[in-house]
Amino acid sequence: MSTTIINYPHPPDSYTIETASRETIAAIQNQGFQRLLNSAWHKVPFYRRRWQAEGIDISRIRDMEDIQKLPIISKEDLEQSLRDFPPFGDYQGDYPCYRIQASSGSTGFPKPIFHTARDWDIITNFWARRLAAQGVLQGDLVQIAFTYAPFIVGFTSTEGALKLGATIIPAGSGAVTPSERQVEIAHRWGTTVIGTTGAYALRLAEVAEEMGYDLKKDFKIKAMFHTAESLTEEMRDRIEGKWGCKSYNNYGSVETGAPAWECREQNGMHINEDGYFFEVVDPVSKQSLPDGKEGALVITSLFKEAAPVIRYMIGDIATIVNTPCKCGCTFRRIIKIAGRTDEMLKVKGITVYPTAVEGALHRLPEIGNEYRIVIDKVNDQDHIILQVETDLLGEKQKELHQKIKHSLKTQVGIQVPVEFFSPGELQKELNVDQRIKSRRILDRRKNSGG
Numbered sequence: 001m002s003t004t005i006i007n008y009p010h011p012p013d014s015y016t017i018e019t020a021s022r023e024t025i026a027a028i029q030n031q032g033f034q035r036l037l038n039s040a041w042h043k044v045p046f047y048r049r050r051w052q053a054e055g056i057d058i059s060r061i062r063d064m065e066d067i068q069k070l071p072i073i074s075k076e077d078l079e080q081s082l083r084d085f086p087p088f089g090d091y092q093g094d095y096p097c098y099r100i101q102a103s104s105g106s107t108g109f110p111k112p113i114f115h116t117a118r119d120w121d122i123i124t125n126f127w128a129r130r131l132a133a134q135g136v137l138q139g140d141l142v143q144i145a146f147t148y149a150p151f152i153v154g155f156t157s158t159e160g161a162l163k164l165g166a167t168i169i170p171a172g173s174g175a176v177t178p179s180e181r182q183v184e185i186a187h188r189w190g191t192t193v194i195g196t197t198g199a200y201a202l203r204l205a206e207v208a209e210e211m212g213y214d215l216k217k218d219f220k221i222k223a224m225f226h227t228a229e230s231l232t233e234e235m236r237d238r239i240e241g242k243w244g245c246k247s248y249n250n251y252g253s254v255e256t257g258a259p260a261w262e263c264r265e266q267n268g269m270h271i272n273e274d275g276y277f278f279e280v281v282d283p284v285s286k287q288s289l290p291d292g293k294e295g296a297l298v299i300t301s302l303f304k305e306a307a308p309v310i311r312y313m314i315g316d317i318a319t320i321v322n323t324p325c326k327c328g329c330t331f332r333r334i335i336k337i338a339g340r341t342d343e344m345l346k347v348k349g350i351t352v353y354p355t356a357v358e359g360a361l362h363r364l365p366e367i368g369n370e371y372r373i374v375i376d377k378v379n380d381q382d383h384i385i386l387q388v389e390t391d392l393l394g395e396k397q398k399e400l401h402q403k404i405k406h407s408l409k410t411q412v413g414i415q416v417p418v419e420f421f422s423p424g425e426l427q428k429e430l431n432v433d434q435r436i437k438s439r440r441i442l443d444r445r446k447n448s449g450g
């Protein structure tokens with residue numbers, strides 16, 4: 001079995017692989033896969049245990065095509081491992097651990113993820129690839145407004161930018177550097193790039209306007225990069241319209257690292273395919289689907305030593321395409337994240353994701369940036385109420401109500417009641433300044449006796 005060590009460089013050395021032929025990429029993936037299988041079998045009890053239980057002989061798994069012989073794992077499997085093998089689970093791998101980061105704990109206690117020094121170096125190289133594609137250059141002043149915490153993105157984005165020769169302003173989230181101070185720093189010091197969630201980018205715009213700044217004249221910001229929360233096209237339009245800068249989406253998680261990023265074309269997120277193998281499967285049958293078909297994303301981190309993910313169903317519904325991109329990068333792209341499987345709702349038989357609702361709402365400039373979906377169970381059906389912010393009252397509010405109804409009907413195909421809040425009311429409850437990830441859904445189904 002080959003155990004060739006592959007380099008996963010950052011720009012400019014990475015441009016060779018980012019524009020390589022599909023044959024070269026496939027060869028690198030096959031090499032990485034062999035090393036990963038070997039490592040997982042000998043050093044990661046979680047995989048060996050599961051594969052042995054299914055009678056899998058890894059010597060018969062020769063290349064990426066054979067990956068379908070391995071079982072798909074889920075978030076629940078990792079959580080079960082944590083319960084069975086406390087405190088770290090048996091998915092970590094027997095390597096010297098350089099640092100522990102953890103998922104944000106959307107369900108219960110944070111899930112620890114070990115990283116070797118090599119894992120960390122590669123993930124931050126992948127961040128450098130992202131940021132280079134999104135216009136970060138040597139000498140840029142990059143303000144990181146992500147939280148510095150067990151959640152991974154604050155640190156990895158910082159180190160990725162440093163690898164490009166940028167200067168970092170480690171502001172952290174609004175919890176440590178309040179929004180007014182973030183705005184002052186960006187203005188006085190001449191920040192050129194901000195890393196933050198899409199929602200917080202809009203919050204900073206509001207705060208800067210309240211402070212009397214002209215967003216397009218008083219700042220030198222040329223780009224913002226986002227991750228952690230979903231970024232709809234409508235939200236991107238709002239950010240770019242307000243700040244007069246480019247807004248870029250990125251895709252990843254603590255379990256996977258930094259797999260995908262948008263290039264300047266903003267037409268989907270390129271997957272770092274030397275380091276990752278992405279599949280799309282039918283969410284129910286788990287059968288592989290061809291490029292261009294929507295299904296559940298299944299991710300394999302080929303480079304990781306500690307806590308590798310091998311056929312990890314991350315919980316996102318998306319489509320992958322292999323069509324050429326004008327930027328010249330030959331990595332396939334995720335063109336659309338439709339939503340999270342655990343956020344999927346059925347409203348009168350129609351499948352609805354919160355991101356689709358968000359898209360419809362953000363088309364209407366009269367509505368504020370924050371919104372919430374409240375779900376009850378009525379007669380065994382999901383019953384949803386939309387909560388939105390607006391400063392309109394009386395007749396104007398009634399007109400807006402009609403517009404929202406029309407937008408939801410035509411864009412999402414649903415009709416739901418709408419509840420209005422004054423500007424700032426929802427924002428306060430949803431804690432946009434300090435949160436790591438948004439909680440757009442208030443689920444009251446367990447209490448509604450349905």
Ligand SMILES: [Zn+2]
Binds near residue numbers: 327
């Ligand atoms: Zn591209």
